[in-house]
Amino acid sequence: MKAALFTQSGTVNVVDRPEKHPGPGEIVIAVESCGVCGTDLHIVEGTSRSTPPVVLGHEFAGVIESIGPGVTDLHPGQRIAADPNISCGTCSYCRRGLVHLCARLRALGVDIDGGMAERCVLPAAQAHVLPRGFPVDAAPFVEPVSCAVHGIDRAGIKTGDTVVITGGGTIGLIMLQLSRHAGASQTIVVEPLGWKREIAQRLGATIAVDGTKAKEAVRDLTVDGADVVIECAGSTTAVDMALELARRGGTVEVFGVCRSGQSVSVEPHSLFFRELTVVGSYVNPHTFARAIEILAAGIIRVDAFRVSRFSIDNVHNAFSVLRDGGTHKSMIVPAS
Numbered sequence: 190m191k192a193a194l195f196t197q198s199g200t201v202n203v204v205d206r207p208e209k210h211p212g213p214g215e216i217v218i219a220v221e222s223c224g225v226c227g228t229d230l231h232i233v234e235g236t237s238r239s240t241p242p243v244v245l246g247h248e249f250a251g252v253i254e255s256i257g258p259g260v261t262d263l264h265p266g267q268r269i270a271a272d273p274n275i276s277c278g279t280c281s282y283c284r285r286g287l288v289h290l291c292a293r294l295r296a297l298g299v300d301i302d303g304g305m306a307e308r309c310v311l312p313a314a315q316a317h318v319l320p321r322g323f324p325v326d327a328a329p330f331v332e333p334v335s336c337a338v339h340g341i342d343r344a345g346i347k348t349g350d351t352v353v354i355t356g357g358g359t360i361g362l363i364m365l366q367l368s369r370h371a372g373a374s375q376t377i378v379v380e381p382l383g384w385k386r387e388i389a390q391r392l393g394a395t396i397a398v399d400g401t402k403a404k405e406a407v408r409d410l411t412v413d414g415a416d417v418v419i420e421c422a423g424s425t426t427a428v429d430m431a432l433e434l435a436r437r438g439g440t441v442e443v444f445g446v447c448r449s450g451q452s453v454s455v456e457p458h459s460l461f462f463r464e465l466t467v468v469g470s471y472v473n474p475h476t477f478a479r480a481i482e483i484l485a486a487g488i489i490r491v492d493a494f495r496v497s498r499f500s501i502d503n504v505h506n507a508f509s510v511l512r513d514g515g516t517h518k519s520m521i522v523p524a525s
């Protein structure tokens with residue numbers, strides 16, 4: 190079976206792997222589609238942690254082909270989306286319910302072979318059955334939406350809030366739609382690329398501007414700054430901007446993933462007098478089922494995204510098109 194393997198050398202190679210068989214408590218799925226995300230680009234660049242050699246892909250869905258001994262609640266033929274994050278269940282964080290902060294957290298597509306392959310073996314506990322009629326195109330978005338749902342919880346948006354979203358990529362557009370659904374009265378998307386701003390506007394952003402006009406837009410639409418700023422670009426410039434755009438008493442959420450080792454300078458005086466709340470948001474603790482409900486209900490429109498589909502053989506193109514900003518989401522479709 191074909192798979193996109195990330196090796197120590199910092200490259201992704203299409204390799205032929207032996208067919209998979211499920212062990213106790215495991216299932217094997219035929220992968221329908223697997224999204225390529227910014228984290229995958231970071232892993233390949235060596236700026237985000239991973240355990241190579243590993244088959245990449247943590248945003249994927251497929252159809253169960255076989256189940257291992259002891260799996261009783263799943264059966265072949267069911268469509269599932271995979272929650273890639275595997276917590277140990279027994280560390281001090283897991284025992285406090287903070288499974289995403291697990292001391293032994295491992296992830297499919299990062300530490301264990303993931304979904305950029307024709308087949309994937311995974312613990313049955315990581316599989317979430319998709320409701321009948323769940324749109325095929327929406328399935329690989331369950332994982333990013335589950336992370337964004339946690340982000341919305343962490344940001345604490347209240348009805349009537351003005352929300353600024355920096356970055357109009359997949360995550361930014363998911364956050365835009367979730368913010369509106371959470372009751373935001375106004376949403377401002379800050380994004381350098383014109384075509385991405387247009388789509389943000391189409392998805393209901395009050396206004397979409399590039400970085401040079403962000404301050405002006407916030408000044409025009411608010412009394413003293415945004416109630417909530419969600420940083421989804423993963424750049425230090427955007428984090429700086431996010432801290433500036435929040436009102437006194439506002440919340441700034443760091444959601445986008447900056448390269449490890451990068452830093453921003455923060456003026457403690459400003460944090461203190463403006464009483465800012467700065468929160469991080471990491472992956473998807475207990476939000477996977479809600480993400481499936483949200484996508485099934487059509488609350489998030491993924492049909493508005495520019496999606497580019499590639500076979501496993503074309504994985505390099507999938508990465509480069511995403512890196513160059515030519516698409517919202519590169520998708521690996523093994524059967525294509």
Ligand SMILES: [Zn+2]
Nearest residue numbers: 226227228248
């Ligand atoms: Zn991702």
Ligand SMILES: [Zn+2]
Nearest residue numbers: 277280283291
């Ligand atoms: Zn744990």
